[in-house]
Every structure is written in C-alpha cells, then in structure tokens.
Amino acid sequence: MKKNIKTIFCLVLAVSVFSAKSFAQSKTNLPLYKNSKASVESRIKDLLSRMTVEEKVGQISMPLGWPMYTKTETGVEVSETFKKLLKEEYTGMLWATLRADPWTKKTLANGLNPELAAKATNAIQKYAIENTHLGIPILLSEECPHGHMAIGTTVFPTSIGQGSTFNPELIKKMAAAIAEETRLQGGHVGYGPVLDLAREPRWSRVEETYGEDHVLNSRMGEAMVQGFQGNNLKSGLNVVATLKHFAAYGAPEGGHNGGSINVGLRSLNQFYLPPFKAAVKSGALSVMTAYNSIDGIPCSSNEFLLNELLRKEWGFKGFVVSDLNSISGLKANHHVADNAAEAAALSINAGLDADLSGVGYGKALRDAIKRGKVSIKTLDTAVSRALRIKFNIGLFENPYVNPENAKLKIRDTQKIALARQVARESIILLKNQNKVLPLSKTLKSIAVIGPNANNIYNQLGDYTAPQTEENIVTVLEGIKNKLPGETKINYVKGCAIRDTTQSNIDEAVRASKKSDAVIIVLGGSSARDFETEYIETGAAKINTGDNELSDMESGEGFDRATLDLLGDQIKLLKAVVETGKPVILVLIMGRPLNLNWADEYVPAILDAWYPGQEGGNAIADVIFGDYNPAGRLPISVPKSVGQLPVYYNSRFPEKHGYIEVDAKPLYSFGYGLSYSSFEYHDLKITANPSKQTVLVTFDLKNSSQIDGEEVVQLYLKNNTSSVVLPSKQLKQFSRVHLKAGEHRNIQFILNKADLEIYDKNMKWSVESGIYSIMIASSSDYVRLEGQFNMSKK
The missing domain is CATH 2.60.40.10 (Immunoglobulins)
Incomplete structure (x- = not known):
C-alpha cells in the first residue's frame, strides 16, 4: 500500500511539474530558438525547422540598406521599400544602411545624425520582429575601414596611414572606437580590415590597404579584429570583423581594379594568404570574397579558398559574404555561368554563404534549388552560419540600441584625440635637408600653398561620409591653431589636383616671396562628388572628357597609368621652390606618387597619406616640432612606373638596372626619418x-x-x-x-x-x-x- 501511495505521489508530482511547465510555455509561447538559455546550436536547429525555403534564402540575401528608412519631419521610420522587401523576399540582412556619400545620394540634409541613425535601425528591427511570423531580427553590416561610414562619426586616417604607424596596439584602440560608434547606432558587422597586399601602386584602392608586406598586414589585421570584436560580442560595443578581399585582390594586372591575378599556389600561400590566416586565427567571424579570379577561378566560386583552405585548414567558424554583385559577376564579368541560377549555385556550393546585393541569391538561388543544382543541406549550412552570428551577438535578446548613447558617445573628445594620435604616428618624414624642420613658431610670416592645404574632403580618403566643416581640421587650420595671432599666414590654393583651368600660380609665387617659409600641400584625392558617375558596384566611373575635372584621382575605380602629380601641381611646386624660400612639401594622397623632382630640389618632405579629420592638427604638430615623426613607409615609392613591381621582398635573383634608371625605389619599404638620431x-x-x-x-x-x-x-x-x-x-x-x-x-x-x-x-x-x-x-x-x-x- 505504501508503495502504491508513493507511486501515485510521484505521478501526481510529475503531472504537476509537466502542467506547470506547459502552462509557462503556453503563457510565454516561447519557442526554443527564442530561449536565451538554450545552446546556440539547438536554437539554430529549431529555427531552421520552422523556416520555409523562401525564408531561408531571404536570411542570406543582403540588399542595399540606405533605401530602407525614410526621414520625416518628426524623426525616421521604415520605408515602403523595406516593408515590400521583407514581405516578398524575407530579407535577413542589410548592407550600408547608414552609409552616406554621393553614390547613395545621402547628404547632411537628408541623411541621419547618430541619434536618428539609432532610431532608424531600431525602427527596422521593430518592424521586422513584429511583422514576420518568426520575428527574426535583421543583421546590419556597415562600412568601417577608417571610421564608420556614417554622418557624425569620427574619421581616422585611411589604412595606408594606419600601416605607417607600425603600431598595432594603437590601431587596436582605433578599431575599438570605430566598433563602438558602429554598434551604438545599431550596426553589427563592420567591413574591415582590408588585408590585400598593395603590390601595384597604380591600383585605385592602395589607400585601403596596410601596404606591400604580409607580416605588417598580418599584425594590423590582428589588431583590427581584436579591436572590432573585443572579448564579448554581446557587449553592445563590439562588431563582427569582415576580412577583405579574399584573396590576392591588390595586385591586378595593369593595376585594373578587380582584374585577374596571376600568382602561383606557392606565392599565394607564402605572401597573399598569411594576413587572412592571421586574422582568422585571431577570431575573425566574417570574410568577404574578392572580385578577381585566381588562375582562372573566380574567388566567389572558389571551393578551394572557401572550404578547403578557409574552413578545413584554418578552422574558420564564421560566414563568408560576397562583394557587391560579385555573384552576378560570375556571369556578367567572368563568363563562367550561363545564367543567374547557375551563378548562385556555383557560389553557394563553393561555400559562399551570403549575397551582398540582394540579387545574386534571392530568386536566382530559389531557381537553382528547384532545378536541383543546390541541396537543402547546403542551403541550411549557409543559413546556419548567418544565424549563428545573430545568436552570438545577442541580437534576439537585444535588437535595439539607445539613441541617447549614440548622441553622446559618438565623436566624443576621446575619439577625436585618438584620431589625432593615429594621424601623428602615421606621418612619414621623407626628407629633412639641413634640418629645415621643425619650423620655428616665431616666424613672422608663412605661406600655405596648394590644392590640399584647405580642402576637407581631399584629406579624408574614400569611404567617408559627408562632413560639416567644423569637424575637420585642414592643414591651413592646423597651422593657424599652432601659431600666435601676430604671425602672418598667406594662403593661396595655386591650382587644383587635376583641373588646369583653376591654376593661379603667379599669386602663389607672390605669397611665397613675401613669406619667411612655404608649406605647400599637394598630392591626390579620393573625394567623391555629386557630379561623379558610379557603376553598380559603387566604384567611380572615370571621366576623361574635356569638362571640368574633379580632384579625384584615387579611390575605388580610379586606377592610374602613371604615378605623376597631376594637373599643374609640379608646375606650381617648381615655381614656389624657385623663389628661394625654405619649402616644406606636405603630401596628402592615397598611393605612392612620383617624387623624383621633389626629392632632388625640395628641402623637406612629409607624407601624410589621407590623415583624417585631425590631419591638419597632426601635420602642424610635426612641422613645428610638437611631435617628433616616426612613421614608416608601408609601401615602396618607385622612381618610375617602368620599374613596377618594386616591392622590397621580391624573390631572387636581385633586380638589375634599366638603361634609364636603376631598379631601386626612390624610398623603400620601412623608410622614415626622425628629428632624433x-x-x-x-x-x-x-x-x-x-x-x-x-x-x-x-x-x-x-x-x-x-x-x-x-x-x-x-x-x-x-x-x-x-x-x-x-x-x-x-x-x-x-x-x-x-x-x-x-x-x-x-x-x-x-x-x-x-x-x-x-x-x-x-x-x-x-x-x-x-x-x-x-x-x-x-x-x-x-x-x-x-x-x-x-x-x-
């Protein structure tokens, strides 16, 4: 009897526990994938079991994000475009939602400040969660190479300047600051670092790299990943790092952006892949494929790169995303696919998980699945990799951000000071004949000359959002900030970067003659403008006509046939030097340029690359001795394009000279002077x-x-x-x-x-x-x- 009573009691207890559990589940209606205490893998499995094929395809489709919000008189809300996309395509990701530049047509007037940006991403998340039956939040990827490419954020030196610091710990701090600004506005994935080896200076994207050496690139890549991702992706301050561009993108034939790469398997492993391997070993959770092909196989459908090497050999645990339209490019550019469905199949079967464009997968992938070209298992694998990021970053539990934090903590005094420090450490003293530098602050008058002396956008590089003038310190302003009020500063632009119709060299000469010293600021520009046309990938379309030319001669799409200073710049430089005044040449540019004449005749030369928003203060710090320069060249400066390639670590046998010139660069990798010895x-x-x-x-x-x-x-x-x-x-x-x-x-x-x-x-x-x-x-x-x-x- 006692045994029966005990049995009955256990059954009643079990029923009670089950009833209580069932009541709790029915009360909360909480599916396993929404249970934060469950394992990530069990949550992924549960969510996949609830999704249709169409919903799965939507999760790995990443359309352009900036059309997904509408700015109103009272704030910001989701657009009809987003509502339609979510309903018809079940979109799970967006790219560059907060991006602002001439290509996106987002300006200071119609774009979003940090507070509104946070409200926009909150609105997107709220609508997606409340208007889909599974309530899956959206993964938002943003451009972050030298600052989050959104209005109101801190603008740091471009990567070629970051590499010039030879200071990974500083770059790690910078990356953490960029990650914080991105995350506070609702971004989750930051595009960067760019780990391409810049072995071809004619290539338009040199400024986005850390230079020509794979060891330097590796250390900088590790620092960026550690700064971006930190130790806790759920911190609300960190983002997933996306390594670009996998692989060997930076040495295209003839310098043509996205052109084919001819490297052997040994060279690929010895030089081009180590930076990616190092960054993966540091924990990077996203990789972007490159536009180019390697030995006839496009990177976006290269199973060896994406599965055998990246995942099996290196142990990569994240997800792979295409570059913009590169899946479609398998048909349109590389001609290895007959149609869109075949291109989608080639990519996903090779291990490419997510489509940056919204058209590479989508309908094309659904068609490929229907035709039996892609299995559901392959689809599930790709989707699970994207979902894993969402779960690991805590997106299901915390999909929203605090707009007040975005308003207060973005571009604060600490980040501005950090931008100045990175800029100072990036500046390279190339020449200092007779110790012309540092200049004395007691000079009675100084001429500031040149197209880059007082142009905020020329100083910032590609992938930069529109700026208010008060946020950027130009060289002219930096010099004014440094000197006492009684010092006479004679500023003349002198000429443009490319357009010779704007030159006023005579006035520049007059200003130089009546000054005690001349600071002339020349170089290049990646500044996009609203007159520039863009191709579908966002790269600029070259204008070679007779109309007024923009300054832009670098940045994505602007490949060069020569490396000469363009327009009337060399004419201006020669005229100023002929005045006999002490001349300091400051270079603001995105790639090595021909400095042969300057090296012979100009007493002092500073290379500042694109130094970011605090560049003017940093350059003035160096010129007047408040900071002792120690930047080093991360890429060799050739004497002629006829020498190319001219990177320092070419294989034996050692190069011999030409009839016209020797084989050595003008300035070699690692070179840089100091005021100390x-x-x-x-x-x-x-x-x-x-x-x-x-x-x-x-x-x-x-x-x-x-x-x-x-x-x-x-x-x-x-x-x-x-x-x-x-x-x-x-x-x-x-x-x-x-x-x-x-x-x-x-x-x-x-x-x-x-x-x-x-x-x-x-x-x-x-x-x-x-x-x-x-x-x-x-x-x-x-x-x-x-x-x-x-x-x-």
Missing part, C-alpha cells in the same frame, strides 16, 4: 633548433638631444633554401620611444611561424641551414647583421 649596438643571436626558436637582442640608443621614437625592424634571410625566396623578409618590428640619451635592450623572439616557408612539397616547414638576421631602420638600411644555424645536431 639612433644608434644600434651589441647584436646577440641565440638559436634553439630543437624548439625552432631564435632569441635576438640588441641595444638601441637615442643619441640625440630630442625625445623620439624609432621603428626597429627585424628582417630574415634564408641563405639557402629549397625554393626561391626574397633576399630579405620582415618578420618582426617594434615602435620604441626613447628619451634623449636613453638606451634600451630590445628583444625579439622568432618562433616556428616566423621561420617557416612554403617548401618544394607545398608544405609549411622550417628548413635546416644558415639564416641571416638583419636589424634595420628600413628595408634598405641594415644597422646590425648576424647569422644562426637551424640545423639539428
């Missing part, structure tokens, strides 16, 4: 062949009376190897600050990854033999040299 002493090398490590130490001394920074660089050479290698390869570097007279022992440790090569068997290995270590202040200025033996005894 440094001495290198006492190199010691201790190799441990069994552990495949090498300890390298040396003493560095600031032998000047000025505090400064030195970028010490360690290069390695395999004296003999099974495959042909470069004569030297950067392996490690460090930006070291030393007070006047201070000395410090510097230590580098080379590990297996530093010593490995992609050998004759297409395997990574550390080969036995003699190696040379070169401690240098640039790739062509070795200060200390020694050897070690990696042979096992």
Whole structure:
C-alpha cells in the first residue's frame, strides 16, 4: 500500500511539474530558438525547422540598406521599400544602411545624425520582429575601414596611414572606437580590415590597404579584429570583423581594379594568404570574397579558398559574404555561368554563404534549388552560419540600441584625440635637408600653398561620409591653431589636383616671396562628388572628357597609368621652390606618387597619406616640432612606373638596372626619418633548433638631444633554401620611444611561424641551414647583421 501511495505521489508530482511547465510555455509561447538559455546550436536547429525555403534564402540575401528608412519631419521610420522587401523576399540582412556619400545620394540634409541613425535601425528591427511570423531580427553590416561610414562619426586616417604607424596596439584602440560608434547606432558587422597586399601602386584602392608586406598586414589585421570584436560580442560595443578581399585582390594586372591575378599556389600561400590566416586565427567571424579570379577561378566560386583552405585548414567558424554583385559577376564579368541560377549555385556550393546585393541569391538561388543544382543541406549550412552570428551577438535578446548613447558617445573628445594620435604616428618624414624642420613658431610670416592645404574632403580618403566643416581640421587650420595671432599666414590654393583651368600660380609665387617659409600641400584625392558617375558596384566611373575635372584621382575605380602629380601641381611646386624660400612639401594622397623632382630640389618632405579629420592638427604638430615623426613607409615609392613591381621582398635573383634608371625605389619599404638620431649596438643571436626558436637582442640608443621614437625592424634571410625566396623578409618590428640619451635592450623572439616557408612539397616547414638576421631602420638600411644555424645536431 505504501508503495502504491508513493507511486501515485510521484505521478501526481510529475503531472504537476509537466502542467506547470506547459502552462509557462503556453503563457510565454516561447519557442526554443527564442530561449536565451538554450545552446546556440539547438536554437539554430529549431529555427531552421520552422523556416520555409523562401525564408531561408531571404536570411542570406543582403540588399542595399540606405533605401530602407525614410526621414520625416518628426524623426525616421521604415520605408515602403523595406516593408515590400521583407514581405516578398524575407530579407535577413542589410548592407550600408547608414552609409552616406554621393553614390547613395545621402547628404547632411537628408541623411541621419547618430541619434536618428539609432532610431532608424531600431525602427527596422521593430518592424521586422513584429511583422514576420518568426520575428527574426535583421543583421546590419556597415562600412568601417577608417571610421564608420556614417554622418557624425569620427574619421581616422585611411589604412595606408594606419600601416605607417607600425603600431598595432594603437590601431587596436582605433578599431575599438570605430566598433563602438558602429554598434551604438545599431550596426553589427563592420567591413574591415582590408588585408590585400598593395603590390601595384597604380591600383585605385592602395589607400585601403596596410601596404606591400604580409607580416605588417598580418599584425594590423590582428589588431583590427581584436579591436572590432573585443572579448564579448554581446557587449553592445563590439562588431563582427569582415576580412577583405579574399584573396590576392591588390595586385591586378595593369593595376585594373578587380582584374585577374596571376600568382602561383606557392606565392599565394607564402605572401597573399598569411594576413587572412592571421586574422582568422585571431577570431575573425566574417570574410568577404574578392572580385578577381585566381588562375582562372573566380574567388566567389572558389571551393578551394572557401572550404578547403578557409574552413578545413584554418578552422574558420564564421560566414563568408560576397562583394557587391560579385555573384552576378560570375556571369556578367567572368563568363563562367550561363545564367543567374547557375551563378548562385556555383557560389553557394563553393561555400559562399551570403549575397551582398540582394540579387545574386534571392530568386536566382530559389531557381537553382528547384532545378536541383543546390541541396537543402547546403542551403541550411549557409543559413546556419548567418544565424549563428545573430545568436552570438545577442541580437534576439537585444535588437535595439539607445539613441541617447549614440548622441553622446559618438565623436566624443576621446575619439577625436585618438584620431589625432593615429594621424601623428602615421606621418612619414621623407626628407629633412639641413634640418629645415621643425619650423620655428616665431616666424613672422608663412605661406600655405596648394590644392590640399584647405580642402576637407581631399584629406579624408574614400569611404567617408559627408562632413560639416567644423569637424575637420585642414592643414591651413592646423597651422593657424599652432601659431600666435601676430604671425602672418598667406594662403593661396595655386591650382587644383587635376583641373588646369583653376591654376593661379603667379599669386602663389607672390605669397611665397613675401613669406619667411612655404608649406605647400599637394598630392591626390579620393573625394567623391555629386557630379561623379558610379557603376553598380559603387566604384567611380572615370571621366576623361574635356569638362571640368574633379580632384579625384584615387579611390575605388580610379586606377592610374602613371604615378605623376597631376594637373599643374609640379608646375606650381617648381615655381614656389624657385623663389628661394625654405619649402616644406606636405603630401596628402592615397598611393605612392612620383617624387623624383621633389626629392632632388625640395628641402623637406612629409607624407601624410589621407590623415583624417585631425590631419591638419597632426601635420602642424610635426612641422613645428610638437611631435617628433616616426612613421614608416608601408609601401615602396618607385622612381618610375617602368620599374613596377618594386616591392622590397621580391624573390631572387636581385633586380638589375634599366638603361634609364636603376631598379631601386626612390624610398623603400620601412623608410622614415626622425628629428632624433639612433644608434644600434651589441647584436646577440641565440638559436634553439630543437624548439625552432631564435632569441635576438640588441641595444638601441637615442643619441640625440630630442625625445623620439624609432621603428626597429627585424628582417630574415634564408641563405639557402629549397625554393626561391626574397633576399630579405620582415618578420618582426617594434615602435620604441626613447628619451634623449636613453638606451634600451630590445628583444625579439622568432618562433616556428616566423621561420617557416612554403617548401618544394607545398608544405609549411622550417628548413635546416644558415639564416641571416638583419636589424634595420628600413628595408634598405641594415644597422646590425648576424647569422644562426637551424640545423639539428
């Protein structure tokens, strides 16, 4: 009887528990995928089981985002375009919703400030959650290469300037600031870093890269990923990093953007892929495919790249997204697909998860599935990768942001100060004959000349939103901020970047003659304008007609046949130098330009690339000695396009000269001067062949009376190897600050990854033999040299 009572009691208890659980579930009506305490994988599985094929396809389709909101007199709301898209295409992602530039036609007037941007993304999320039966929030991807490309955000130097800092920790801080500004406005994925090797300076997108060296690119890529993603994607301050462009995009034939790439498998592994591998190992959760093909296979349908290498070999756990319209480009550009459905099938079967365009998958992918060209399993795999990001970032639990935080924390004083610091550290002193720099602040008059001296957009680079003038400090304004009120500043533009109808060289000469010194600011521009036409990918369409030319000679789509200063710039420079006044040339540009004449005749040259919103203050800091420059070239500057390619780490045999000119660049990778001088002493090398490590130490001394920074660089050479290698390869570097007279022992440790090569068997290995270590202040200025033996005894 007692046993029966006990059994009855257990049954009643079980029924009670079940009833309570059922009541709770019915009360909340909470499906498993909405249960934050459930595992991510179980939530994905549950959600997939509830979705139709059409809904799944919609989740991996990413249309252009800026038409999805409407600005009203009282605020912002979702547009009819978004409502229609969500109803008909079940859209799960949007790209560049907050992007503003001439291509999107979003201006300071009709675009969104940070507070309104946050309200817009909230409206998009609210509508998607409340008007779809599954209530899946939208994943929002934004352009973030040197700041979030939205109105009111902080504008940092472009990537080529970031690379010039040789300071990954600083770039990590910058990336964290960009991520915060993006996330506060409702973005979840940040496009960047760009890890393409810039081995072709005629290519229009050099400014978006960290330069020509894969080790420097790797360290910068790691820093960007760590800064973007942080340690907790649910922090509300971090975004998913998207690595661009996979792979080998930066060395197209003839410099043609998106053109085919001819590299062997060994070169691909030894040079072009390591930055991506390093960033993946740092935890990057998104990768974007490149427009180009490699050995005849488009990157957007390259199963070896996306599945075998990226996922199986490197262990990538995120999702792969196409570049804009690159899936459609399999038919339209590469001609490897007969129709849109076939292009979609080629891409998704190769491991490309998400379509940036909204037309590459969508109907085309649905057609491919109906025709049996794509399996439901393949579709589910792609969709699960996108959903995994949404769950891991906490989007189902926290789809909204606080507009007040966006209003208060974006472009605050700390981020502005950080923009100035990145700009200062990026500036490269190329020449300082007779110590013309730093200039004295007691000069009675200074001429400020040139098309880039007082143009806010020319200073900012491509992928920049419209700016209010008070947010940008030009070189002219930076100089005014630096000098006392009684100093006479004589400003004349002199000429445009390209258009010769705007030149006023005589006036510039008169201003120079009546001044004690001349600061002339030349170079290039990536500033888009509303007269420029754009192709469907957003790249600018080149205007070679006789109409008035914009300044734009760099930035996506603006490939060059020469690297000369365009328009009347060299004519202006020569006229100013002929006045006999001390001349400081400041270069604001997106790619290396021909500086042969300037190197011979101009006393002082500063390369500032595109220094961002605080560029004017940073340049003035350097010119007047409030900051001691230590930037280094991340890309070699050629003497002629006829030398190209001219990157420092080309393979043996060493290049011989031409009839007209030698084979050496004008300025080599890693080069940069300082107001200080440094001495290198006492190199010691201790190799441990069994552990495949090498300890390298040396003493560095600031032998000047000025505090400064030195970028010490360690290069390695395999004296003999099974495959042909470069004569030297950067392996490690460090930006070291030393007070006047201070000395410090510097230590580098080379590990297996530093010593490995992609050998004759297409395997990574550390080969036995003699190696040379070169401690240098640039790739062509070795200060200390020694050897070690990696042979096992």
